[in-house]
Amino acid sequence: MCISYECDYHFTIVLRESLGGEEEEEDPQTSTTMAVSTIYSTQALNSTHFLTSSPSSSTSKQVFFYRRHQSQTNRRFNTIITCAAQQTVVIGLAADSGCGKSTFMRRLTSVFGGAAEPPKGGNPDSNTLISDMTTVICLDDYHSLDRTGRKEKGVTALDPRANDFDLMYEQVKALKSGIAVEKPIYNHVTGLLDAPELIQPPKILVIEGLHPMFDERVRELLDFSIYLDISNEVKFAWKIQRDMAERGHSLESIKASIEARKPDFDAFIDPQKQYADAVIEVLPTQLIPDDNEGKVLRVRLIMKEGVKYFSPVYLFDEGSTISWIPCGRKLTCSYPGIKFNYEPDTYFDHEVSVLEMDGQFDRLDELIYVESHLSNLSSKFYGEVTQQMLKHADFPGSNNGTGLFQTIVGLKIRDLYEQLIANKATAPAEIAKV
């Protein structure tokens, strides 16, 4: 029921479900049958007259939505999309806590312009960050057990039993379809589940946390997925920096905490990386023999081949194996220098391209020299990567591969988003035929 082609938010989604021989012949235009018991119903959905705009929004949505029960298998779904000029692009970012997800998110939203802020006038302990283009939600909000509950049951936050994947799935699915949801808030300060907050469907939804690719249903909603893979050595060095230097924890308690998390981490978090379209691996440097300091990092960007709208970055020559030490006649680097590697490889049986940077920049503006030799960056102008990095020179990792690759992934996501939108703009006629 789209008035004009330029519509942004007007669309109709009809999910009709028939059980057994019970054929429903309802007119979808007038049907008001809805089941939103486990997804927090939105204000838009509260209206029974779908052709009129909901009071809270200038956009109107026509939705016939049935809750899908896992026990029902023989059901028939008819999907009719009459106009889908705008749909939310969903990005998943998986990583352990304290692994730089928030820095990554700040770099990503910066690529789209404008800073990300918590929802205005809402819970000050909200984990959500909203900018013009992006909304980042933290998957800790889908904890089904609060801190006390986890203690009582003896499960960690990493354990799937402490998380509500059904709700995660329903809400991400709703947001992806352009439907606002009321999402719970896990309060990291109190360890309790706070009252929900309203999340409007953004242009780009980022779900970041421990389990964005754990549940198959959620995984399939992702248009792009990233896994931050921090090696144990580096994770330990970072935890010491944060928990010992900043929070006054003891070395022993940090060690114990890492050890305690490890079995669940290995069982539930780590396996997700096999599903990621891009993995950023952070390892100790190989430029300093037997380095234990963990200050100089070797960072690898593993990019899956054959992902629609995602064309891996390459160095000099696509598909061959290259190592490059840019330090030389044109670029002077202090010890231990900088080394890049680029090569095709396989990762969990997937064909991938791997770009690696070991070492760190002495001066961030030298990055332009490196940037000029990387191809497929999806930048909009020459030097955009360097400009982004200089803009956030104070962010952790700005002088090494973590900052560089996070920025590059940000550009790739922008490119993916733009391609998806451009593709949808030319495709609605075809979709309507399905």
Added chain:
Amino acid sequence: MCISYECDYHFTIVLRESLGGEEEEEDPQTSTTMAVSTIYSTQALNSTHFLTSSPSSSTSKQVFFYRRHQSQTNRRFNTIITCAAQQTVVIGLAADSGCGKSTFMRRLTSVFGGAAEPPKGGNPDSNTLISDMTTVICLDDYHSLDRTGRKEKGVTALDPRANDFDLMYEQVKALKSGIAVEKPIYNHVTGLLDAPELIQPPKILVIEGLHPMFDERVRELLDFSIYLDISNEVKFAWKIQRDMAERGHSLESIKASIEARKPDFDAFIDPQKQYADAVIEVLPTQLIPDDNEGKVLRVRLIMKEGVKYFSPVYLFDEGSTISWIPCGRKLTCSYPGIKFNYEPDTYFDHEVSVLEMDGQFDRLDELIYVESHLSNLSSKFYGEVTQQMLKHADFPGSNNGTGLFQTIVGLKIRDLYEQLIANKATAPAEIAKV
């Protein structure tokens, strides 16, 4: 005494020499005083009327030439060049015998177009090769001792005492100045010195042999110099191929011959490489662990920086350190593959760029893929290196770095020649002032 600026071979060189207080006031235009006792006087020089053309040549040369005696130190030389629109460019190529000099020469002359042949109607055992642009003379022709003489005195052909560097210098100098010479011929079949052959000054003179950079005076005449540095392992493998398979020598006699030459080689030949503008090193492969076969080669092109009219080739990024395995998604290679390295380095205290190729091409037309990633090749069109290599696919080394780098050096010499000529065409007025 140049009639017109376009003249190619008309010029006047006057070398006037005055001893002590004896001032000679001869008119150079009419002087007939000459001393050419150790340089074989050319037919052109036999004429006493320098303004008229010599009967043997369509070009006229005015030369007042005094032999320089090493014992005379206080002499004054006046050099007057009235026209030097064309001068011979002199290239030195040093290498041990059986190290691929003749293949290199065939590749070089091919770059200039046309095949090289021995002088027409001359000694069939002449070592000289003449093409439109180039004349290649073999420095063995300057042996002062023939085979018997060397045996009697107990010196090898590598020993400076078996070679006439004075004559080599005088004749190369004469040729460089555009004066024809009568050069002796060392007959490799008989081991004797045959009657001399007339060598006209070519556009490009290549002096190839054991000692092109040994004598400082000769060395200073070189516009560009190349050293073919074949490692002992590879030299041994090649000698076995040639002397055992083709000439029926025994393994022991080959070993003995190499051992016998080694002290003189190390003393007189090897040190010349420090003076070379380009060195082609041929080493065993590093792609096959403990390879002893010597069939797969690792070849390094060491290019001196700061040489006028010579700009080193580079891979991807000038002045940085790069390794590149082109085999991958775009190029499939069989075992052991191909690996390139490029890096700045120092060589005998000179700043150099080193380009290395290990391995060999499965199919020669794949070379275009490699060529497209090399810069500063001095080719005249895209794919010229590959075209040259395909043209001579039957030459030894066409599937590895020896052929590739020889071809590249050929292109660089053509470029150097063209720059030198272009520079001289604009500079005669300045030269006349000297």
